[in-house]
Structures are given as C-alpha cells and as structure tokens.
Amino acid sequence: MFTFSSVLDSMLLRPADKNDAESYTETRDLLRTEIVNPLRKNGYVCATKVMALRKILETAGHSSGFTSEEKDPEEFLTLLFRVLKMDPLFQIRSAGKDPHGCIFYQIFTEGHPTQAVPTVQQLLEGSLVTADLKFTEAPSCLILQMPRNGKNFKAFRTIQPSLELDLTDLLEDAPRECCICQGLAVMECLDCYGDHSFGFGHIKQFCRMCSQQVHKHRSRRSHQPRPLHLPEELSRLGRLPDVIPRQTMQLFAVLCIETSHYVAFTHHGSGIHQWLFFDSMADREGGLNGFNIPRITACLEVADYLEMSPTELQGLDPKSLPPCARRLLCDAYMCFYHSPSLGLYK
Incomplete structure (x- = not known):
C-alpha cells in the first residue's frame, strides 16, 4: 500500500x-515513522514494528487475535481505517439508493458471463452491472477482492490482473461514448450486457438513435434501456469531442495466498517489467523457537504474462508457467489500483 505509491x-x-483518542496519534506515528519511512528508505521494516502496530490496533479497536491469530487483509484494513478515522476510499451507489462508502470491493461473478481466463476489468464490470452499481466518482485508490474464498475455493483457475483499469463506464456521471457510433451516449442497457452479437462482456451504452435501432431487434424488444444522467451542458452538445477523456487506474500491487501466509507482488518505477515479489516467510532459521527470513526478489517475467491477451493465456497450461507468473495469475487475492496523478507527491 505504501512502498512505491503515495496515494x-x-x-x-x-x-x-x-x-x-491517544491511540490515533500513536497508531499514525508508528505507521509513518517506524514502518512506512524505513520501508521506503531501506526496503525493509523490522517485524517487531509490525507487531507493535498489531498490538495498538488490538487495544484501540477492542478486537482480539491481532497478535496471536491469522487475520484476513480485509479485517486488518477495516480496523486500521477505523482507528485512524479514515474516510472510505470510494463511494458506490445502487440505482435509486444513497451511496455507500467502502474500503475495498468484493467481486462477485454469479449471474454474469465470463471468459475462461477473465481479466480483472471484465470481472469488475460484470460484478457491477449484475448488481446495478456505479462509482459516484473516480477513486484515487481502489482495492479489489477476487472471487474466491480464502485459499481453498477459487472461482477461476486463472485471473489476469489488468495493468490498466478503465472506470469510465462505471461512473454514474461521467460522459460516455455510444458503443456503436462513438457519439455521446444518453442511454444504457443492462439487459444488453453479455449479448454476443455486438461485443461479449462489455457495458452497452448508446446514443438515442443507436438505442432505438438496437432495440428494434426481436430478441431485444423486451429490454429496458434507461437514460444516463449527464450534465446539462453535455446534453446540449449531442456529440462528444474527438477524444473522450478516460478515467483509468494503474495496477501497483497484488496480494496472494496459496498456503498459510500471504505474499505480494509490487510494481516499482516506470518500466513495465519492474515487478518485485515479497515473501515474509521465504526461509526459516532454527526450529520451533527460530525465526522466519523474509525475501524480496525481482520477477521481471510477470510483465510478459500481464500483457498477454486472455486468449493467449487460455492456451497456456498453468503448470508450465514460471513460479512467479503462476503465483500471480493463479493465486491473486487482492488487486491494488491507484491513480498516480492523484498521489500526494509526484
């Protein structure tokens, strides 16, 4: 969350x-001066400092087990945000209801079509369309939970984390282009999602004329397209500028769990191949009273698989992938996205 991003x-x-409360200042200062700053300066933080943070959270949050039990990341993040009185990372709204603030979004796949090797972009779009949800505005940071249950149940054998996440069509007030003529979209149709005849698994929005033409087809006459909410000045234009602004986010980390502990991939620098793999329990010194040895390794090869098309990935046997690439594609638990332009520092 902090090593290579200031978001x-x-x-x-x-x-x-x-x-x-006093616990707020204590937690904030410990996180900043004893964990994040050393991590950014040295690439390493002592385990005793992380344990100190766990003790503070356990006491301040009146929540047991943070120093003696395994905790899922969502439990840890929820308590950390509560103790530090942080605002939710984003607001999400179901049609006709008040928005709901969230720290992370759990992707669900029931009821919407997916490919054998889906991308995070496809999974997020399908989950939001099926639940009829929209982001109220583009977030600076977005944490997505993959469709799985712990280390045992996985909805997909392989998921490709999208390097870039396009939220333009997932925002409730953003100008959107007609998926047919690229004019200004004024209608959207959730029923058209998954229609194989003009683009599988893509959100469908139309200008007024294209919506009328599309829904003349006998298979779509029962659809219920609905108007998009647009600013008044856009409604008067009728057409978009030559290039519609896209609201995009960049992948900066992936958290995985395969056995009994979590590991992470993080992107650093501006190069597409600059990925690191972190394992806090890569090795061990001594027996029962010994200690774990963390390890950070470069894994340049994962970028090649992140840039592949889903069709190419579908043709690969996961067992034939290099260890880091297999871990990233077959074991993703949380994907972290940010908007670099909204980071605190440049």
Whole structure:
C-alpha cells in the first residue's frame, strides 16, 4: 500500500484534533515513522514494528487475535481505517439508493458471463452491472477482492490482473461514448450486457438513435434501456469531442495466498517489467523457537504474462508457467489500483 505509491499517504499525515483518542496519534506515528519511512528508505521494516502496530490496533479497536491469530487483509484494513478515522476510499451507489462508502470491493461473478481466463476489468464490470452499481466518482485508490474464498475455493483457475483499469463506464456521471457510433451516449442497457452479437462482456451504452435501432431487434424488444444522467451542458452538445477523456487506474500491487501466509507482488518505477515479489516467510532459521527470513526478489517475467491477451493465456497450461507468473495469475487475492496523478507527491 505504501512502498512505491503515495496515494494513501493522507493516512499518515492527518493532524490530530481534540476529538482524537491517544491511540490515533500513536497508531499514525508508528505507521509513518517506524514502518512506512524505513520501508521506503531501506526496503525493509523490522517485524517487531509490525507487531507493535498489531498490538495498538488490538487495544484501540477492542478486537482480539491481532497478535496471536491469522487475520484476513480485509479485517486488518477495516480496523486500521477505523482507528485512524479514515474516510472510505470510494463511494458506490445502487440505482435509486444513497451511496455507500467502502474500503475495498468484493467481486462477485454469479449471474454474469465470463471468459475462461477473465481479466480483472471484465470481472469488475460484470460484478457491477449484475448488481446495478456505479462509482459516484473516480477513486484515487481502489482495492479489489477476487472471487474466491480464502485459499481453498477459487472461482477461476486463472485471473489476469489488468495493468490498466478503465472506470469510465462505471461512473454514474461521467460522459460516455455510444458503443456503436462513438457519439455521446444518453442511454444504457443492462439487459444488453453479455449479448454476443455486438461485443461479449462489455457495458452497452448508446446514443438515442443507436438505442432505438438496437432495440428494434426481436430478441431485444423486451429490454429496458434507461437514460444516463449527464450534465446539462453535455446534453446540449449531442456529440462528444474527438477524444473522450478516460478515467483509468494503474495496477501497483497484488496480494496472494496459496498456503498459510500471504505474499505480494509490487510494481516499482516506470518500466513495465519492474515487478518485485515479497515473501515474509521465504526461509526459516532454527526450529520451533527460530525465526522466519523474509525475501524480496525481482520477477521481471510477470510483465510478459500481464500483457498477454486472455486468449493467449487460455492456451497456456498453468503448470508450465514460471513460479512467479503462476503465483500471480493463479493465486491473486487482492488487486491494488491507484491513480498516480492523484498521489500526494509526484
């Protein structure tokens, strides 16, 4: 979350006010000075500091087990955000209802079509369309949980984390282009999602004329297209500028779990191949009273698989993949996206 991205640094820097408990300042200062700063400077943070953070969270959050039991990342993040009084990372709204603030979004796949090797982009779109959800605005950071249950149940053998996540068609007020003529879209149709006749698994929005033509087909006459909410000035234009602005986010980390502990992939620098693999329990010194040895290794090859088309990936046997690539594609648990332009520092 912090090593190579500043998008969440507001968590470290908000000044305390008179209503904050002592645990707020203690947690914030420990996270900033004893964990994040050394991690960025040295690429390493002592396990005793992480244990100190766990102890503070356990006490401040009145939640047991943070120093003695395995905890899922969502439990840890929920408590950390609560103790630090952080606002949700994004707001999401179901049609006709008030928005709901969230720290992460759990992807569900029931009821929408997916390919054998789906991308995170396809999974997110399908999950939101099926549940009739929209982001109220583009977030600076988005954490997505893959469709799986712990280390045992996985909905897909392989998932390709999208290097770039396009949220343009998932925002409730963003201008969108007609999926047929590329004019200004004024209607969307959830029933058309999954229609193989003009683009599998893509969100369908139309200008008024294209919507009328598409829904003249006998198989679509029962569909219920609905108007998009657009700013008044856009509604008067009738057509979009030559290039529609896209709201995109970049993948900066992936958290995985295969056995009894979590490992992570993080992207650093501007090069597409600059990926690192982190395992906090890569080796062990001593027996029962010994200690784990963490290890960070470069894994340049994973970028090649992240850039492949889903069709190419589908033709590969996961067992034939290099170890890091197999771990990333077959074992993703959480994917972390950010908007670099919205980071605290440039």
